[in-house]
Amino acid sequence: MGEPNDEFNPEEPDARDVAAEVAEERSEFMSLMPHYYRGEVSQMSTRLDRLDLTIDWAIAVIVAMLALSFQSTGSPPYFLLIGMFALVMFLLFDVRRYRTYDATRSRVRMIEENVFANAFDPKGSVHRDWRQxxxxxxRTPTLKVSVWEALSRRLKHIYFPLETVLVVAWLFRITAFVPKETPVETAAVPGISGEFVIVGVLCFYVATALLTFWPTTREAKGEFHGEKPGEWKVEK
Structure with a gap:
């Protein structure tokens, strides 16, 4: 007699429905849920660590630019302009990472709302199709937060205050720090006049402020700050 064939064939109907019994059996489903929840929380924590790392690097670069710019009166003030440019680059990285972090957080919040919250308060409301x-x-992971909302939120909570520090330091650097020069002379960059630099920095700051405080539709799910959470987004 031949030995039984224990190889896994994904084309067989039983293989394709390998987890179907879990969906039907309540005990099997509840035994699977903690493992899945821990996996999602672990993934969310990893992506949050990546966000924190981006912020740490942004702060480190800003501190370095401040130290170089105020090292002496002869230090060029355009080090602070380099810091502003670097801050924009970190913001772009941060927005992308925030959107992927929010996608995982949304799944975690869906589980907490419909499994754990219902276990503590069975009379509370649940999404009837949350499992679907x-x-x-x-099966088809999607981002839940638009680029504009992510940009506005990250600016408001982190990057706009950091940019304000750089702009205030730059204004002090081109005015009071070198009293023997006019602000236009101090603000000049090799090949670019001081007037153009001053107008460019002020326009950049105003544009960033508009992006930060411009009203946007709230779509991020499961956050605090006293705001009503947005609906679960299937696609974005």
């Missing part, structure tokens, strides 16, 4: 929504998002 989770399954769809696991």
């Amino acid at each position: 929504k989770l399954g769809h998002d696991l």
Whole structure:
């Protein structure tokens, strides 16, 4: 007699429905849920660490530019302009990482709202199709937050205050720090007049302020700050 064939064939109907019994059996489903939840929380924590790392690098670069610019009266003030440019680059990295972090956080919040919250308060409301929504998002992961909302939120909470520090330091650097020169003379960059640099920095700051405080539709799910969370987004 031949030995039984234990090889896994993904084309067989039983193989394609390998987890179907878990969906039907309540005990099997509840035993699977903690493992899945821990995996999602671990992934969310990893992506949050990447966000924190981006912020740490941005602060380190700003501190270095401030130290170089105020080292002496002969130090060029355009080090602070380099810091502003670097801050924009870190912001772009941060926005992309924030959107992927929010996608994982949204799944975590969906589980907490409909499994754990309901376990503590069975009379509370739940999303009746939350399992289908989770399954769809696991099959075709989508970003839940638009670029503009992510940009506005990250500017408001982190990067706009850092940019304000750089702009205030730059204004002090071209005015009071070198009293023997006019602000236009001090602000000049090799090949660029001081007037053009001053107008460019002020326009850049005003444009950033508009991006920061311009009203946007709230789509991020599961945050605090006293705002009503947005609806679960299947696609964005």
